[in-house]
Amino acid sequence: GESVGLHLPTLSVQEGDNSIINCAYSNSASDYFIWYKQESGKGPQFIIDIRSNMDKRQGQRVTVLLNKTVKHLSLQIAATQPGDSAVYFCAENGAAGNKLTFGGGTRVLVKP
Amino acid sequence: DAGVIQSPRHEVTEMGQEVTLRCKPISGHDYLFWYRQTMMRGLELLIYFNNNVPIDDSGMPEDRFSAKMPNASFSTLKIQPSEPRDSAVYFCASSLEGWNTGELFFGEGSRLTVL
Numbered sequence: 001g002e003s004v005g006l007h008l009p010t011l012s013v014q015e016g017d018n019s020i021i022n023c024a025y026s027n028s029a030s031d032y033f034i035w036y037k038q039e040s041g042k043g044p045q046f047i048i049d050i051r052s053n054m055d056k057r058q059g060q061r062v063t064v065l066l067n068k069t070v071k072h073l074s075l076q077i078a079a080t081q082p083g084d085s086a087v088y089f090c091a092e093n094g095a096a097g098n099k100l101t102f103g104g105g106t107r108v109l110v111k112p
Numbered sequence: 113d114a115g116v117i118q119s120p121r122h123e124v125t126e127m128g129q130e131v132t133l134r135c136k137p138i139s140g141h142d143y144l145f146w147y148r149q150t151m152m153r154g155l156e157l158l159i160y161f162n163n164n165v166p167i168d169d170s171g172m173p174e175d176r177f178s179a180k181m182p183n184a185s186f187s188t189l190k191i192q193p194s195e196p197r198d199s200a201v202y203f204c205a206s207s208l209e210g211w212n213t214g215e216l217f218f219g220e221g222s223r224l225t226v227l
Contacts, residue, residue, distance in 0.1 A: 007135065011156070041220070042221070043203050043205070043219050043220050043221050044116065044218050046215035049215065084113030087153065099160075099168065101157075103154075104154050105154065
């Protein structure tokens with residue numbers, strides 16, 4: 001069940017390599033950011049979050065970096081695996097009345 | 113916990129028909145959200161509830177859309193009458209603490225096709 005657009009930016013990664021997914025957020029007042037992963041036919045799934053008082057946060061195989069100066073967020077996935085193939089969304093809480101607003105998404109394709 | 117449960121998973125209907133989508137949030141979660149996902153507009157928040165009370169419905173496209181949460185374990189999103197442009201995947205999500213302090217748990221979505 002395809003649930004996202006066919007014209008998403010796509011990142012092709014060799015299995016085992018590191019992936020970097022970028023996101024430009026819109027509101028300088030946003031103070032909370034989340035990365036979600038959406039596999040085909042499923043709902044978005046939380047990966048990692050970060051608050052604006054931090055510039056880096058690490059999870060299991062994932063790292064989120066926040067650059068408030070240029071309003072940029074990135075998600076790094078170490079040793080990318082086939083199961084990482086999905087669409088990745090960043091979300092911020094300040095763009096629309098303090099509601100969580102999702103970006104357009106990036107599709108990651110992992111090549112064996 | 114089984115997670116957020118949505119039904120139906122797929123619905124195909126004809127223009128003008130009433131559509132009702134259902135959601136069972138995770139037990140104990142005080143917040144419930146309805147999102148719509150389309151190719152053109154991505155993920156959009158339609159409405160959210162806190163403790164069964166609608167807090168913000170500014171994302172509901174028009175009067176044809178309505179949502180209710182009669183109790184803490186059930187919510188519906190109704191479209192009457194449905195139109196082809198309503199075709200999308202509708203997601204329900206729940207959370208313990210809202211947006212700023214916790215993650216949203218999404219259901220698997222209801223794919224609606226209006227012919």
